[in-house]
Amino acid sequence: MLTLNCPYCGVDAEETELSPGGEAHLKRFGPGSSEEAFEGYLFVRENPKGVHFERWRHAYGCGKWFHAARCTMTLEVFGTYPAQTFEPPKDIKDKITAKRPGWAWRDFGGDGA
């Protein structure tokens, strides 16, 4: 069972109080984009074994969307952060680096951290 801290309410919300929203930090490709980019936006996902970034909604609470960084293998939660950002905040990336040296996810982590 996952417990995520909602960055808006500050409460530790248990999984049944939340709605999952799939992968975080997707860039939308709409009309005018290439078919490849549009397909990627719709269907291509990371599905990692390890560090992952997701969208969650505090559906039974404040109703707001937020982001969560967690490990899909151990269910360890590295942190949660508001949705109004294009990438994970530095403190969360540093925390992941400390626990999973060499982690990489899309453009984040790795040598670029």
Next chain:
Amino acid sequence: MSDLATITRADARGMITLRGDLASAAMKKAVKAATGQAVPKPGKIAGDGARGVLWMSPDELLVMVPYADVAQTLAAMDKTLTGQHYLAADVSDARAVFTVAGDHAREVLARLCPVDLHADSFAIGDARRTRFAQVAAAFWAHEAGFDVVCFRSVGDYMDGLLRNAAKASPTGAFG
């Protein structure tokens, strides 16, 4: 076996959903005028169910006033908030309200929602939106126990839930 707590379904309570920039001067003024209270911090209630204000989300409050005062309170809010980006709506008839009173009121709620209800974690004046079995609800702790607010469309379900949960012996987990 006596019940863990007494469940009472409240008569009509005046409730206004108020959304907007909670930090703005106009919003603070509107809340103060309606309830006599300052805008509560996240997870808190200011005042009480008769006249008070509940923090619902970063841009939403639930203002509670006597049922008969809703129209005039709304009119005053609209006047204060003119020109602001806001919403003030009468939701009194869309809600059902229950009071769970008694020494073991915490046990009743703990059987229904995924919230740490120990007095060290959830004190008088604390408020929470969560899930009661299958439905959304909000509640807060007061001297006599808790008040629970849900949609009226699931009011009978909530009534059954609370009464059923109250039929148990204390676990002793709350001291």
